[in-house]
Amino acid sequence: MPDNRIAVITGAYRGIGREVARRLAKQGFTSIIGARDPKKGDQASTELRQEGLNVSALQLDVSSDTSVQQFAKEVLQKYGRVDALVNNAAIWYDYGNSIISTDLAKAHEAFEINFFGAWRMAQAFVPTMRDRRFGRVVNVSSGAGSLADMGGNTPVYSATKAALNAFTRALAAQVEGSGILVNSVCPGWVRTEMGGPNAPRSVEQGAASVVWAVLLPASGPTGGFFRDGEPIAW
Ligand code: NDP
Numbered sequence: 001m002p003d004n005r006i007a008v009i010t011g012a013y014r015g016i017g018r019e020v021a022r023r024l025a026k027q028g029f030t031s032i033i034g035a036r037d038p039k040k041g042d043q044a045s046t047e048l049r050q051e052g053l054n055v056s057a058l059q060l061d062v063s064s065d066t067s068v069q070q071f072a073k074e075v076l077q078k079y080g081r082v083d084a085l086v087n088n089a090a091i092w093y094d095y096g097n098s099i100i101s102t103d104l105a106k107a108h109e110a111f112e113i114n115f116f117g118a119w120r121m122a123q124a125f126v127p128t129m130r131d132r133r134f135g136r137v138v139n140v141s142s143g144a145g146s147l148a149d150m151g152g153n154t155p156v157y158s159a160t161k162a163a164l165n166a167f168t169r170a171l172a173a174q175v176e177g178s179g180i181l182v183n184s185v186c187p188g189w190v191r192t193e194m195g196g197p198n199a200p201r202s203v204e205q206g207a208a209s210v211v212w213a214v215l216l217p218a219s220g221p222t223g224g225f226f227r228d229g230e231p232i233a234w
Helices: 013-026 040-048 065-079 102-133 155-175 203-214
Strands: 004-008 031-036 055-059 083-089 135-140 180-185 224-228
Touching: 004 013, 004 102, 013 040, 013 055, 013 083, 031 040, 031 065, 031 102, 031 180, 040 055, 055 065, 055 083, 055 135, 065 102, 065 224, 083 102, 083 180, 083 203, 102 135, 102 155, 102 180, 135 203, 180 203
Parallel strands: 004 031, 004 083, 031 055, 083 135, 135 180, 180 224
Antiparallel strands: none
């Protein structure tokens, strides 16, 4: 990996994303936090800078073409490249939701964020990775998106993550041999706003699963689905 590496992490003013930004900065990255609310992003980056870390924040709504384009323009103007893209932003763990009577407008919104958000971000940054023949794309997915043992508990969320996994496979195949590794990662069940207080894992443990895929060497896997650095079923 080049020196002075640049990482973009979406939805990262709190939760797993924030801890990923922190850990990558500790590894020598400049971490750029994307946050829907710029005040929350600024507050998080200020706190992390107070730990001596190289972190900045920019407004980013991954469901908006305009916002993603503006974010990418600012990042590329300022830093010239992005070495790692962590697609972390997601909404709506719709536990107990009915697939028959669910609000489809809400389901569309979830797809816009959880699935198309990652796609938009990849369209914005993968071309510069390809030019430089280096990049790591980590799609933060979930075991709930695994088709192998999918049930009906979280129908919309699971569908968005299964789609995200398909995107991981297709993107990995299309950029194979260009120095870019693309993987899906499940952080496990983690104590965050989404995971709730009863989850067994800390944000540190969840983030470690994600950071592993950012730090992969050139010989590392691509087009895979991992938790804690181990392959899991699609
Ligand atoms: P949180 O709910 O704590 O954080 C989600 C983040 O995404 C928030 O910062 C939120 O910001 C942001 N976000 C939502 N919508 C957008 C948007 N349109 N544009 C930009 N940012 C947005 O969740 P976690 O930290 O728990 O989850 C992180 C990732 O890990 C997600 O992809 C999740 O699906 C995955 N995951 C989590 C598990 C868990 O147990 N926690 C288990 C398996 C996977 P805002 O406040 O603006 O909404």
